[in-house]
Amino acid sequence: MKPLYFKILALLLALPFAATAQTVSGTVTDNGEPVIGATISAGSMGTVSDLDGNYSLNLTGAGTYELTASYIGYASTTKTFTLSSGETVTWNIALESGATNLEELVIVGSRTAPRSNTTSPLPVDVFRSKDLISTGQTTFDKALQYRVPSFNTVQTPVNDATSLLDPYEIRNMGPSRTLILINGKRKNLSALLYTQTSPGRGETGADISGIPVDAIKRIEILRDGASAQYGSDAIAGVMNIILKDDDEAGSFTLRTGITSEGDGEMYGIALNNGSSLGRDGFINYTLDLSKTNLANRPGTVSAEGEAGDFGADLADVQRFLSAYPDARNINGSPETTASKIAVNFGNNLTETTEIYGDAAYIYKRVNSFANYRTPYWRTEEDFPYLADFFPDGPNGEYIGYVPTFEGLLNDYNATLGFRTEKNGWIADLSFTVGGNQQTYKVNNSHNRNNTLNPDGTFTYRENSPITFDPGGTRFTHTVGNIDVTRRLSDKVGIAFGSEFRNENFTIIEGQLSSYEDGGADSFAGNDPRNSGKFNRYNFGGYADAAFDITDDFLVNATVRLENYSDFGNAFVYKVSSRYKFNEDKITLRASFSTGFKAPTLHQIFTQKAQYSFVPGQGIQVGGLVNNVSREARLLGLPALDPEKSTNFTVGVGLRPSDDLSITLDYFNISVKDRIILSTEIGGTDGGGTELDAILSDNNLSDLSFFVNGLDTRTSGIDFVANYRGFKLGENALNINLAGNYMLQNERDGDVKNPAIVASAGQSVANQTQEALFFTSRPKYKAILGLSTDFGKLGVSLNNTVFGPTTFYQQGLDAGIFTEFSTKVVTDLALNYGITEMTTLSLNVNNLLNVLPEWEFKSEISGDSRLNDAEFLQNQSNLITFNQRYSQMTYDGYHFSQLGTMLSAALNVRF
Incomplete structure (x- = not known):
């Protein structure tokens, strides 16, 4: 006989899907757009509209019913039906919005019903595709840089793998x-681990x-911790990228651009189209x-x-x-x-069941350069x-x-997903796969090993190839999700679900x-002893209730x-609240949450020889030691936790008009x-410590490793x-003003140094490391956008203020x-409607x-050294490797260093 709790579980799972006889179904819309999560009720019976605005309400027994359709921010509407046994009727509902045209319904941040961005209990930014295209930036991340004040990214001048x-x-x-979602599903991580001295x-x-x-x-950007809702990596927030689902309209875009210096030419072509399925x-x-x-x-x-750096004769250098x-x-x-393709699809199998899915593939090839090896x-x-x-x-x-x-x-x-609704319960089952592979090639170089063979020759040097295959990295994951939601009434919504994820690095x-023997000059390959395939899995479950x-x-x-x-285990929670008053013109909101970020497989298992520029010493070879290696045991490094x-957030949303x-x-x-990835830990001045011995035995100038090193x-x-x-x-004239100001971004308490590092009088986080963590991004950033239309001509002017950074x-x-220093970057965009279907930008x-x-x-204070030119x-x-970099080296850029950029696009809709 099965245990009692199995019987109870079977009964609970069966209840939501019990059959009934009379049915009212239809679609809930607002100006033709589906309203998600609207409640349609008749007494104690009710259901909610799905992601397409569709609903189906089963009623018990023939008779007369007064049905009410409601959703927060909309005026309720009612209609009376008299139904005979087994009858099915259609009621398509057009809700009259109480929200303004400035508001967007957002899905991210809630496992139950969506909310508008001013009445949500959480801070959410919403951007349409046209908002990003209008920036004139060539990639999605750079477009966000000039639309989202709290978002920062920058391109470094000498990159190696970071150039990808x-x-x-x-x-x-x-x-x-920051967790990235595609249509609400977790996107895979990159295979790249940043190891350069850069943010x-x-x-x-x-x-x-x-x-x-x-x-x-x-795009929906949740600026709040959300580990309880979505799992690891959501400490700072969540970015949910919603793909187009239009089955009629299409467009064709030609793009080109160039910098004011006459280089950096860009050419692009894009086709977007939809059709019925x-x-x-x-x-x-x-x-x-x-x-x-x-x-x-x-x-x-x-x-x-x-x-001075190379010990060369000054006359030869000059x-x-x-x-x-x-x-x-x-x-x-x-x-x-780059070549990119994305597909989004969905199909209603029945009135209450749909199948959906999306897929994307990106191919990118990047050619960059190491520092020039001069003849001295x-x-x-x-x-x-x-x-x-x-x-x-x-x-x-x-x-x-x-x-x-x-x-x-x-x-x-x-x-690939499957979503069904019955008796107000919405069940969503999905399976996601994703992967990222990055491989490299070094050309125009050589292996300059100086190890002599027994016969007095060198394996490489004059026998060296000039093209090398250093290998690369690959990351893949598979994710299974089960999510169940139920709008119990127009006052209460619940959700629960689980996720299984398998990761491979x-x-x-x-x-x-x-x-071998130092490898390719500029970028050494992956040694087989440091290579391999590594795996883990996790299983999680959540429960959510909105009242x-x-x-x-x-x-x-x-x-x-x-x-x-x-x-092992991680338990997290989140509570958020919102209160509206003065006819919804003022909304107070707050949230408190705990979160976690699991160490990535990259951080646990990466081990390699790392070339880096050390000021005053040129290029040095250091070792990156992983936490499960022999070297880690010698160093006494603990496993990563x-x-x-x-995360605490409090805010106000105002809609005075x-x-x-x-x-x-x-x-x-x-x-x-x-x-953190520690700073490069070198030998001591006097030598003789355990650390000195490990460096000497492994022929390294220094070593670094991952450690739970800071509280921040x-x-x-x-x-x-x-x-x-x-x-x-x-x-x-449309005016948009957005800003982010950092009040505090700092270490909290002492650095947590392993014993072998502390005994050598060193630290895993020096001032350089801490500057990367805390001050290498702008202290504040603001965006002022102005836009208007003059007939067929649309004009927008955006000013982005990048506050100071220190390093x-x-x-x-x-x-x-x-x-x-603080700088203002001004962008001008012109859009002219040549015809109703053609636009030149x-x-x-x-x-x-x-x-x-x-x-x-x-x-x-008053340091006289700042007045000494020499x-x-x-x-x-x-810091600039003898002025090789026109601005700075890997650290400190806070916006593009390329100057003025000109671009044009021709968009044809069909």
């Missing part, structure tokens, strides 16, 4: 703490740069092809710095630089070719064979060489010559329990045991306002740091050619 995917973040919390160091995130903008219907379904698909050429922004190199002032460096924005850096005297390898001078002589770095990225994701080994205690007072609560195969967070909406939110995020606290204010009541003659570069004199991004500017600062030149040589 720029780090991004919300609220300065790093790329791994995002030690983390990974999903590749959003490859998502075709033409495929997007809208089956008897009552749709399919919408997008194909996007693009190429962006190299934009080169090298600096003018310092001869004195070069001679002679080379007189011919090549930039030392032949190529840095800025790499050449990128890699000398012909030390490497005589280089004269034969690289005879690139005007007369065929050796004048150095520049290794190329070529990256190939493949990213895919796909979801693969380190692809490189060819022998790419890693509209009154029409004005809402309380939402969620709990979640997850179990990971590698570190998940980060734990608390139909033309004005304002939201203001304060947030406070505390993270315990934050996972981040707080700030977000502001969003929209006004559409200002008139320019007969035209309306403590490794190697600078004590107390000296750099600060990027012109964009001038960074209209005034504003570039980042920085200066040295000191912690010492001292400042020396300091500048350290």
Whole structure:
């Protein structure tokens, strides 16, 4: 006999799907758009509309029923039906919206019914595809940079693998703490682990740069912790990308652009189209092809710095630089070719059941360059064979060489789902797969090993290839979801569900010559000893309830329990509330949540030789040690634990008129045991410590590793306002103002150093590391947008204020740091309707050619060193690698360094 709880469970699962006889069904709309989550009730019986606005209400017994359709923000409507036994009738409901045209219904942030963005208990930004296209930016992530104040991303000038995917973040919390969803389903992480000295160091995130903008219907950005609702990685927020579902309209777009310097040419073509599928379904698909050429922004190199760094004769350096002032460096924005395809579809199998799905594939190829190896850096005297390898001078002589770095990225994701409704219960079952692979190739380089064979020859050097396959990385996941929702009444909604996720991370080994004896000069390959395939799985479940205690007072609560195969359990919860008054013109809202972020497989298992630039020392080889290695045991490194967070948000939403909406939110995020990639831990001055011995035994200048090294606290204010009541003659001027101001972003307590590091008098997080975490993104950022129409001509002007950033570069004199000054970047967009179906768009991004500017600062009041030109030149040589970079090196950029960019697009709708 089965246990009693199995019988109870079977009864509970059967109750929602019991059959009835009389039926009223139809569609709930607002101006032709479906209303999701509207309640249709008759006495104690009720149901809710699904994602397409469809509903079906089964009634018990023949007779007369008064049906009511209601939804918060809309006026209720009623209708009376007299039904005979077994009769089915149709009632299509057009609700009259009580929300203004400034509001959007949002799905993200709630597991029950959607809310408008001003009456939601959580801060949510909503953007349409046209909002992003109008920025004139070439990729999705860069478009968000100029639309969302709390969103930041920047392109670094010398990138290696980072050139494939720029780090991004919300609220300065790093790329791994924002969860990315596609149509509400988790998108796979990138295979790339950022290890350079740049924002995002030690983390990974999903590749959003490859998502075709033409495929997007809208984007919902939840600026609040949401681990209880969605699981790991949602500490800073959630970005939900909704794909287009139009089955009739289509468009064809041609794009081109160029920088004011005459480089960085961009060409693109995109097709979006939709058609019907089956008897009552749709399919919408997008194909996007693009190429962006190299934009080169090298600096003018310092001869004195070069001679000092490389121990070269100053006259030799000056002679080379007189011919090549930039030392032949190529840095800025790499050449990128991309192909993107996205498909979204759905079909109603019955009146209450639908099948849905989406899929996307992205191919990206990036060609970038390492620092140029000058003839006084890699000398012909030390490497005589280089004269034969690289005879690139005007007369065929050796004048150095520049290794190329070529990256190939493949990213895919796909979801197939099944959604059904019965008796007001909506069950959603889905299966998602996704993956990202990045492989590399190094050309125009050599293996300069100096290990002699027994016969007195070298394995490489003059026998070295000049093309190398360093391998790469791959990440895949499979996700299964079951989500059940029920609107018990127009006052109460519940939801519960579960998720199973399996993750695989693969380190692809490189060819022998790419890693043996130091490997390829500039980028060493993956050693087989550090390569392999690594796996884990987790299972989680959640329960959610929303209580509209009154029409004005809402309380939402969620709990979640997850179990990971590698570190165990995580329990988190969230409570949010909202209160409206003064005829819904004022909304007070607040939330409190706990969260977690699991260590990624990348962080647990990555181990490699890492080339990096050390100020004053040039390129050095260090070791990245993983936490499950032999070296980790020697170092006494603990296994990584998940980060734990608390997130408190309080805000107000104002709608004083139909033309004005304002939201203001304060947030406070505390993270315990934050996972960091340590600074490079080198030997001690005196030697003789355990740390010195490990470095010596492994022939390393330094080593780094992942550790739960910090507790942090981040707080700030977000502001969003929209006004559409200002008139320019007969035209309306739309004004949008949004801003983010960081009040606090800092370490909370002492650094958590492993014993072997502390005993050597060192730290896993020095000032440089902490600057990457806390001050390398703008202190504040604001966007003021103005737009209007003059007949067929639409004009918009956007001004983005990038606040100051500060950075403590490794190697600078004590107390000296750099600060990027506040700058305003102005973008102009013109849209002209040639015909009703054809639009020509012109964009001038960074209209005034504003570039980042920085200066040295000191912690010492009145520091006389800041007035010493020779001292400042020396300091500048350290942080810009002898001025190789026109602005700065890996650290500190807070917006694009390419200057003015011109672009045009022709869009034809059909």
